[in-house]
Amino acid sequence: MKVDPEIDELLNCFIDGELTTREQAEVQRLLAHDAKIEQRLQQLQKCKMLVGSLPAAEAPVEMAEQVKASLERRTLLGEQSLVFAERSGARHLLVRKVLAAAAMIGLVAVLATTIYTIVAPQEAPPVPVAMEGQTPPGEIEAVESRSGAMEMEFHGRLELKTSDLIAVDAFINRTIKDNSLSGAISPARQQEKSVYSLSCSREGLNLLLADLGGIWEKFDSATLFVETEVFGRPVVVDAVTAMQVAEIVNQESLQRCAEVAKDFALLNNIAQRLPGREILAAIDDRSRSLITLPKPVLTGNQKTTVKPTGHAEDKQKMHLNIVVVGGE
Amino acid sequence: MTEAANMDIHHRRASNGHINIDDVVLIEQCRQGDSVAMEHLILKYQNRIYNVILKICADPDDAAELTQETFVKIIENLNKFEGRSSFYTWAFRIAVNLTLNYCRRNVKLGFKSLDAELVQHNSQAKWLLRQFLSDDSSPDPAAVAQNKELCEIALESLMKLDDAQRAVVVLRDIEGMNYARIAEVLDIELGTVRSRLSRARSKLRQILEAIL
Numbered sequence: 001m002k003v004d005p006e007i008d009e010l011l012n013c014f015i016d017g018e019l020t021t022r023e024q025a026e027v028q029r030l031l032a033h034d035a036k037i038e039q040r041l042q043q044l045q046k047c048k049m050l051v052g053s054l055p056a057a058e059a060p061v062e063m064a065e066q067v068k069a070s071l072e073r074r075t076l077l078g079e080q081s082l083v084f085a086e087r088s089g090a091r092h093l094l095v096r097k098v099l100a101a102a103a104m105i106g107l108v109a110v111l112a113t114t115i116y117t118i119v120a121p122q123e124a125p126p127v128p129v130a131m132e133g134q135t136p137p138g139e140i141e142a143v144e145s146r147s148g149a150m151e152m153e154f155h156g157r158l159e160l161k162t163s164d165l166i167a168v169d170a171f172i173n174r175t176i177k178d179n180s181l182s183g184a185i186s187p188a189r190q191q192e193k194s195v196y197s198l199s200c201s202r203e204g205l206n207l208l209l210a211d212l213g214g215i216w217e218k219f220d221s222a223t224l225f226v227e228t229e230v231f232g233r234p235v236v237v238d239a240v241t242a243m244q245v246a247e248i249v250n251q252e253s254l255q256r257c258a259e260v261a262k263d264f265a266l267l268n269n270i271a272q273r274l275p276g277r278e279i280l281a282a283i284d285d286r287s288r289s290l291i292t293l294p295k296p297v298l299t300g301n302q303k304t305t306v307k308p309t310g311h312a313e314d315k316q317k318m319h320l321n322i323v324v325v326g327g328e
Numbered sequence: 329m330t331e332a333a334n335m336d337i338h339h340r341r342a343s344n345g346h347i348n349i350d351d352v353v354l355i356e357q358c359r360q361g362d363s364v365a366m367e368h369l370i371l372k373y374q375n376r377i378y379n380v381i382l383k384i385c386a387d388p389d390d391a392a393e394l395t396q397e398t399f400v401k402i403i404e405n406l407n408k409f410e411g412r413s414s415f416y417t418w419a420f421r422i423a424v425n426l427t428l429n430y431c432r433r434n435v436k437l438g439f440k441s442l443d444a445e446l447v448q449h450n451s452q453a454k455w456l457l458r459q460f461l462s463d464d465s466s467p468d469p470a471a472v473a474q475n476k477e478l479c480e481i482a483l484e485s486l487m488k489l490d491d492a493q494r495a496v497v498v499l500r501d502i503e504g505m506n507y508a509r510i511a512e513v514l515d516i517e518l519g520t521v522r523s524r525l526s527r528a529r530s531k532l533r534q535i536l537e538a539i540l
Contacts, residue, residue, distance in 0.1 A: 005527075008529075009523060009526040012525055013507075016500065016506075016507070018506065018507050018522070039463055042463060043533050044533070046460060046461060046467070047529045047532045048529065049469050049472060050460070050478070050482045050485075050532075051482055053469045053470075053472040053473040053482070054383065054473070054482055055473055056375065056379045056502075057382045057383075057388070057391075058378070058379075059374040059375050059377070059378035059392065060378075060392050063374045063378070063395060064371060066396050067366075067399040070396055070400050071400055074400065
């Protein structure tokens with residue numbers, strides 16, 4: 001028999017008396033007209049009857065006693081666990097207190113360190129005071145240690161060939177005068193050759209090179225010979241530029257000077273051997289005109305101080321022989 | 329209002345299952361730690377609760393243990409009972425929930441139903457069942473209850489229903505609760521009670537026919 005779940009549900013509600021009066025009337029109408037529904041109703045009623053007719057079981061007689069005993073047991077266990085909970089609670093509280101105290105101490109220590117760092121007077125760095133003919137006691141050590149690192153004596157020779165020896169000579173002499181290098185240079189005029197033996201500070205050499213850079217295009221060739229103890233023989237930099245010379249002499253040590261000079265020598269040699277050198281030279285000339293060697297200038301509110309003799313700067317001696325050769 | 333009239337009102341209320349004045353008094357006394365009242369409360373409900381639990385879980389020992397646990401829980405939580413539903417509904421909710429949770433946890437029931445499938449009924453039992461189910465018979469419920477073999481078949485068939493269906497059938501056909509109360513005990517919708525009960529009875533009919 002095919003069962004309609006909705007009819008089944010209605011019939012079950014009918015059996016259980018869970019229908020409204022209207023629904024009951026509807027079911028009764030269905031039952032009166034459909035024998036199958038009537039049959040289904042009987043089947044469901046028998047199911048209900050069969051389950052309902054199952055004998056009721058009785059609980060064990062000692063149920064009440066067992067419940068009481070169980071409650072007593074639980075109460076005891078509960079009390080024990082309460083005592084345990086209290087003890088563990090007290091322990092937990094103690095641990096928390098100790099941890100809180102440790103955290104507080106740590107915090108105070110950090111704060112104290114921070115405050116000390118901010119408030120505590122710092123040792124002022126020694127201020128160098130420049131005095132003519134005198135060196136302050138604090139200065140000696142600092143300068144000496146610094147000069148120890150910077151101590152170097154550069155020896156080199158710069159050979160410049162030009163077709164306009166007279167103009168170049170005039171320019172160099174004027175530059176020497178302008179840069180107050182008269183005391184540091186000893187010019188020697190020979191036939192078709194001028195030799196300027198320059199012994200000055202790095203700063204003085206830079207000033208001279210900056211000015212020479214302006215007329216560098218008047219030189220047909222420029223070769224720098226860097227004397228070095230490391231390599232035994234001088235490093236020769238052909239087709240050297242004023243900027244390259246400045247770069248070389250401004251290195252911190254003689255070894256670095258020699259290394260940089262070697263690099264430039266290699267670079268310039270490669271450049272000279274490249275095809276289309278004329279074009280490269282033209283480009284080089286144009287770029288050179290754009291890049292000018294920066295001339296050291298005084299900026300800001302700085303006051304010039306007269307450096308006492310025997311200072312660190314004196315230990316950075318630049319010995320450069322500039323040989324200007326005239327010719328076609 | 330006379331004392332007789334009061335008694336009548338109490339009786340009617342009690343019969344509707346909303347407020348049972350005895351329960352209210354017993355609960356109050358239990359809350360105050362009266363062990364006699366507690367014993368009265370247990371004795372009053374123990375058989376009904378045990379019977380329902382047994383019909384759901386099918387094992388007398390487990391049923392006894394679950395009944396005990398139910399009462400312990402009832403007494404421990406009496407202070408939380410607010411009286412929004414009747415004590416009877418509240419107590420049965422605890423009992424059925426404990427039992428259904430136990431059934432879900434315990435695979436023992438699964439073995440039981442497998443064992444039940446292996447039960448071979450003798451020809452007399454089958455004949456009795458056939459007679460009972462035949463369309464033209466009008467069996468007497470009292471006679472059915474007397475018949476041990478039919479009762480065994482009924483119990484076996486009941487155990488083949490799933491837990492939720494069995495709980496609805498037991499609460500309705502054994503405990504005699506109306507749909508609204510079943511919904512309250514099981515915490516489900518009234519419509520769910522109707523459909524679940526309908527499916528349970530339909531399945532029960534199929535199980536019984538399969539035995540034949």
